[in-house]
Amino acid sequence: MKMRQNHPFDTKNCFVPTSDIIAVEETEFNKKQHNIGKWQKMAKPHAFTVYYVKKARNHRWRCSDVTFWCVDEHLCNQWIQALKELLEMQKSRPKQLLVYINPYGGRRQGKRIYEQKVAPLFSLASISTDVVITEHANHAKDNLFEVNINKYDGVVCVGGDGMFSEVMHGLIGRMQKDSGIDQNNPKAPLVQCNIRIGIIPAGSTDCICYSTVGIIDPVTSALHIIVGDCQPLDVSSVHHNNTFLKYSVSLLGYGFYGDILKDSEKKRWMGPMRYDYSGFKTFLSHHYYEGTISFQPARHTLGSPRDKDSCRTGCYICKKSEQQLAEQHKECGLKREEDEEEWKVIKGKFLAINAVNMSCACPRSPKGLSPAAHLADGSADLILVRKCSRFDFLRYLVRHTNQDDQFDFSFVDVYRVKSFQFTSKLSEDNESNVTDIGKKRFGQFCRDHPACCCNSANSTWNCDGETLDSSAIEVRVHCQLMKLFARGIEENCKGEAAYSQSSIEQLL
Ligand SMILES: CCCCCCCCCCCCC/C=C/[C@@H](O)[C@H](COP(=O)(O)O)NC(=O)CCCCCCCCCCCCCCC
Ligand SMILES: Nc1ncnc2c1ncn2[C@@H]1O[C@H](COP(=O)(O)OP(=O)(O)O)[C@@H](O)[C@H]1O
Numbered sequence: 001m002k003m004r005q006n007h008p009f010d011t012k013n014c015f016v017p018t019s020d021i022i023a024v025e026e027t028e029f030n031k032k033q034h035n036i037g038k039w040q041k042m043a044k045p046h047a048f049t050v051y052y053v054k055k056a057r058n059h060r061w062r063c064s065d066v067t068f069w070c071v072d073e074h075l076c077n078q079w080i081q082a083l084k085e086l087l088e089m090q091k092s093r094p095k096q097l098l099v100y101i102n103p104y105g106g107r108r109q110g111k112r113i114y115e116q117k118v119a120p121l122f123s124l125a126s127i128s129t130d131v132v133i134t135e136h137a138n139h140a141k142d143n144l145f146e147v148n149i150n151k152y153d154g155v156v157c158v159g160g161d162g163m164f165s166e167v168m169h170g171l172i173g174r175m176q177k178d179s180g181i182d183q184n185n186p187k188a189p190l191v192q193c194n195i196r197i198g199i200i201p202a203g204s205t206d207c208i209c210y211s212t213v214g215i216i217d218p219v220t221s222a223l224h225i226i227v228g229d230c231q232p233l234d235v236s237s238v239h240h241n242n243t244f245l246k247y248s249v250s251l252l253g254y255g256f257y258g259d260i261l262k263d264s265e266k267k268r269w270m271g272p273m274r275y276d277y278s279g280f281k282t283f284l285s286h287h288y289y290e291g292t293i294s295f296q297p298a299r300h301t302l303g304s305p306r307d308k309d310s311c312r313t314g315c316y317i318c319k320k321s322e323q324q325l326a327e328q329h330k331e332c333g334l335k336r337e338e339d340e341e342e343w344k345v346i347k348g349k350f351l352a353i354n355a356v357n358m359s360c361a362c363p364r365s366p367k368g369l370s371p372a373a374h375l376a377d378g379s380a381d382l383i384l385v386r387k388c389s390r391f392d393f394l395r396y397l398v399r400h401t402n403q404d405d406q407f408d409f410s411f412v413d414v415y416r417v418k419s420f421q422f423t424s425k426l427s428e429d430n431e432s433n434v435t436d437i438g439k440k441r442f443g444q445f446c447r448d449h450p451a452c453c454c455n456s457a458n459s460t461w462n463c464d465g466e467t468l469d470s471s472a473i474e475v476r477v478h479c480q481l482m483k484l485f486a487r488g489i490e491e492n493c494k495g496e497a498a499y500s501q502s503s504i505e506q507l508l
């Protein structure tokens with residue numbers, strides 16, 4: 001048996017674990033191939049091609065192939081058969097997928113990206129698909145309540161974080177409905193969703209994809225789906241007055257990121273640039289908001305938000321935290337102790353309140369809002385940015401883009417929490433004096449100090465890129481409620497070199 005790679009100048013030996021094989025196919029023999037070099041000496045060659053994952057720099061994956069030639073047709077078929085059987089044994093690989101494409105996400109390239117880059121790979125890997133191109137917001141979510149979900153091994157969403165959020169709401173909501181769980185009850189133990197979601201990035205921020213794969217690249221994401229990767233993910237539930245509002249997996253942000261989102265929605269025509277435009281505007285407006293945050297610290301996890309190590313493939317902290325939580329729940333089931341656990345209360349004036357379930361790394365900030373946050377440890381990092389000067393806030397923002405510690409400021413606090421509540425001062429006041437028409441009419445600016453940027457109007461919550469209607473919320477982290485076709489960010493990738501190079505550049 002002889003081997004020929006599609007890159008003839010690569011190393012002669014090629015080692016491919018079966019878990020990295022995408023497909024094995026009998027190679028169509030044509031005259032041109034027969035005339036290449038030494039193969040022309042073979043009387044009647046037979047060949048098969050192995051398509052496999054080739055790992056490149058910066059967590060990027062590509063489909064590569066190697067062709068094996070031989071004269072014996074029987075031997076060739078035996079090899080094809082044996083390799084196909086090996087692939088068949090990989091039970092985590094999906095065979096049937098349901099795909100939702102948001103044609104208006106990001107730069108409006110979702111359909112093209114799927115058809116040109118992803119569909120050919122799925123077809124090579126013999127994955128059958130049912131494709132839905134969404135016609136309106138909530139199309140995918142509503143559809144997920146109707147389809148025969150058991151037919152599928154996974155759901156793929158082509159779009160941004162907002163589109164992912166929609167699909168996640170459909171799947172988690174469907175799961176609770178089928179199990180008779182009332183989502184409006186903030187204390188209800190939610191049923192885990194075992195149908196994995198794959199994200200083909202075609203949105204504006206794509207932070208969920210970046211934080212779970214390490215790169216925004218449709219081909220890489222498609223290959224993670226094909227090899228059947230599985231990454232559990234924490235999900236936060238958000239309630240107001242015993243009414244379910246939304247789930248969140250990436251950023252739940254009040255103040256700065258809420259205001260950016262609200263402003264940017266009016267500028268959708270700008271595409272992903274709208275966030276930079278609204279970001280600049282919001283930065284200049286420098287509004288802060290008064291309110292009270294109470295939270296329960298996450299005592300079950302070994303990690304802390306100030307750790308130097310981040311969550312990586314096969315993360316030990318996520319595994320340990322999951323075990324710890326399972327043990328606690330067993331005990332709590334008997335004693336119903338959870339609610340008695342300590343609550344910490346913080347009142348203040350905040351420029352931003354960010355709760356993140358994952359690092360929220362994205363191309364704008366490759367280390368994210370909380371670099372040491374874990375994907376599946378049952379906790380969220382609660383970041384409180386108190387009132388400070390514009391200059392200090394800018395210093396804080398800039399540290400998201402370099403190696404310096406963004407938590408090392410006197411006006412920034414970070415806590416690892418398992419649940420929290422927020423009420424704005426305004427809603428507290430409104431509750432105490434029911435109708436204050438004056439406040440509503442002149443509510444935009446502080447009447448006592450017109451120039452102080454103190455805002456007597458509420459901000460809005462940014463929940464994975466969607467606005468919430470209520471400012472008073474109650475949030476609870478559900479450990480590993482769902483799963484993605486991903487494996488977290490891999491350690492010691494060739495890409496790490498680029499990271500350390502930039503840190504060297506900074507030192508010089
Ligand atoms: C001076 C430069 C400062 C850069 C600071 C960058 C911090 C970026 C952190 C981004 C965290 C993103 C968390 C993810 C949120 C997404 O779920 C969510 C939805 O995504 P989708 O549209 O794909 O559906 N995206 C968002 O809510 C957008 C967040 C907006 C991030 C843009 C921030 C730009 C800030 C620019 C400040 C400029 C100050 C300039 C002063 C001279
Ligand atoms: N066909 C459609 N028309 C309009 N909105 C849609 C459609 N399909 C999905 N959406 C909504 O668009 C929003 C943003 O989508 P997303 O793919 O995240 O793009 P972006 O990253 O640019 O915000 C989501 O909230 C989703 O519900």
Ligand SMILES: [Ca+2]
Nearest residue numbers: 234357374379
């Ligand atoms: Ca987490």
